[in-house]
Each structure stands twice: as C-alpha cells, then as structure tokens.
Amino acid sequence: MTSNKEDYLKVIYEENGLERPVSNKVICEKLGIAPSSVTEMLSKLQKQGFIEYEAYKGSKLTSIGGVICIKLLRSHRLWEVFLIRYLGYSWREAHEDAHLLEHVAPERMIDRLEAFLNFPETCPHGSIIPKNGELFENTQLVKMTDLKVGDIALLVRVEEDGDLLDYLERSGIIIGEYIKIKEKEEYEGSVEVLQKEKSIRISYKAACQIYVEKRR
Ligand SMILES: [Zn+2]
Ligand SMILES: [Zn+2]
The missing domain is CATH 1.10.10.10 (Winged helix-like DNA-binding domain superfamily/Winged helix DNA-binding domain)
Incomplete structure (x- = not known):
C-alpha cells in the first residue's frame, strides 16, 4: 500500500470513521487535496475493501481499514x-x-x-x-479551556500540529505533569497555568488543543 492511501485511511480514522461516515469535504480539507482526486482515491480504497462509501454521507472504515490505521x-x-x-x-x-x-x-x-x-x-x-x-x-479527557480557575488537572495530551507543537515546547509546559489554573483572561480567553511552581501563559487557540484529566 502506498503512503498516500494510508494517509487517507488515517484521516478517516482520526475523524471517527470507524463509527460514522466522514464527508469528502472534510477529507479534502485535512489532506489539502482537490475534490476530484479525493473522489478518485476513495473509489479505489472502496474497491480494495478498506472503506465503505455511502452516497451523500461519506466514507466509513471497514475493519481491515481500521487494522491498518492502528498499525500506522x-x-x-x-x-x-x-x-x-x-x-x-x-x-x-x-x-x-x-x-x-x-x-x-x-x-x-x-x-x-x-x-x-x-x-x-x-x-x-x-x-x-x-x-x-x-x-x-482515554475518555476522561476535557479541553484545558473547560477548566475553571483553581482547578487542578493532569496534562495528558496535545494535538499534533507542527505550529502548535513549536509553540507549546517553547512555552516550557510539560506533558504528563499536573497543572493548576491560575487565571483565565475574560475577553481573549488565554489561560495562565501553574506547573511545578512555574507560571505559563497559554493562548486560547492552543488551550483548545490541550487535553487534561481533571482531578476530582
Ligand atoms: Zn505525531
Ligand atoms: Zn505524538
């Protein structure tokens, strides 16, 4: 299988394609590929048994398609x-x-x-x-933006986007360590967190892509 095909399967998987159909529009956007080429590739993947295509709805992964994604x-x-x-x-x-x-x-x-x-x-x-x-x-996760001032949570996972990863690594925040919400800026929505006695400000855009497990 070529890497190109595998990327299609992964996008469908990431958009919950084992559970429900993912529209061509979403696939085009995620891969940055023109609709006509996407349609062509999807019909190949369907013929090979990796996806099931439903007209007007989109593509769902078959169990074989799912196995490939998990391996990747x-x-x-x-x-x-x-x-x-x-x-x-x-x-x-x-x-x-x-x-x-x-x-x-x-x-x-x-x-x-x-x-x-x-x-x-x-x-x-x-x-x-x-x-x-x-x-x-992990189904226990919520976004950092869902936390309130004073909440303590374990920083579990961040989205894997290049610019976001650069931003977060520069901020010095540590994945797998507890944070405490110190302040939330009312208008713009940026969040100030305390981690290991260090104060770190995270923009609203980034905070929406950070997943935490709240301490009860
Ligand atoms: Zn990655
Ligand atoms: Zn990763």
Whole structure:
C-alpha cells in the first residue's frame, strides 16, 4: 500500500470513521487535496475493501481499514518516542519525521523498536500507543479551556500540529505533569497555568488543543 492511501485511511480514522461516515469535504480539507482526486482515491480504497462509501454521507472504515490505521498509529508513535529520546528531536520534528517512517518500517522492525524502547504507553505528545492491535482512547479527557480557575488537572495530551507543537515546547509546559489554573483572561480567553511552581501563559487557540484529566 502506498503512503498516500494510508494517509487517507488515517484521516478517516482520526475523524471517527470507524463509527460514522466522514464527508469528502472534510477529507479534502485535512489532506489539502482537490475534490476530484479525493473522489478518485476513495473509489479505489472502496474497491480494495478498506472503506465503505455511502452516497451523500461519506466514507466509513471497514475493519481491515481500521487494522491498518492502528498499525500506522503504533508505528508513528513509537518512532516519535525514539526520535525524541535518542536523537534529540523537537516535538514538531519528531511528529514530521515519524510520519515518513511509519509508512516504510516493516512490522518486525516496529516490534523490536517497541521492545527496545521498553514498551512505552504513550507518544511524547501524550497519545496512547496501541497494544495487541487495539487502541483504547482515554475518555476522561476535557479541553484545558473547560477548566475553571483553581482547578487542578493532569496534562495528558496535545494535538499534533507542527505550529502548535513549536509553540507549546517553547512555552516550557510539560506533558504528563499536573497543572493548576491560575487565571483565565475574560475577553481573549488565554489561560495562565501553574506547573511545578512555574507560571505559563497559554493562548486560547492552543488551550483548545490541550487535553487534561481533571482531578476530582
Ligand atoms: Zn505525531
Ligand atoms: Zn505524538
């Protein structure tokens, strides 16, 4: 399978395509590809049994399509751990180069990589690494913007977008550590958090893409 096809499957997966159809419009936007080429590729993927296409609704992943996506996510996330832990990559660089490696590394290499890394639970950005072909998402998470002043929460995961990753890494915030909400700016919505006695201001746009587990 070519990496191009795999990227289509991953976009559908990320948009909850195992549960409900994902529209062509969303796929075009996410991949930045013209509608005509998207339609063509989707019909190929349908013929090969990776998706089911419903007219006027969109594409749903078949179980085989889902298996491929989970393998890709596992490979991607393990490479990210390796690149950051051993090659000094930044959050953004790791995400970008893992995207190349995920498509070419055979499964036996990924199995050995996982053992070499001592079976990490998550990627450096907090996404869960699938185990035994299954991926259970953490359903307890809320956005940082949903927290109130004084709330304490564990910073679990951030969205994997290059610009956001650069911004967050520069801010010095740590994934996997507790934060306390110190202040929320009323108008613009930026959030000031305390983490390990350090005060960090996060823009509203970024705070919408940070997922936390609130302490009860
Ligand atoms: Zn990534
Ligand atoms: Zn990641």
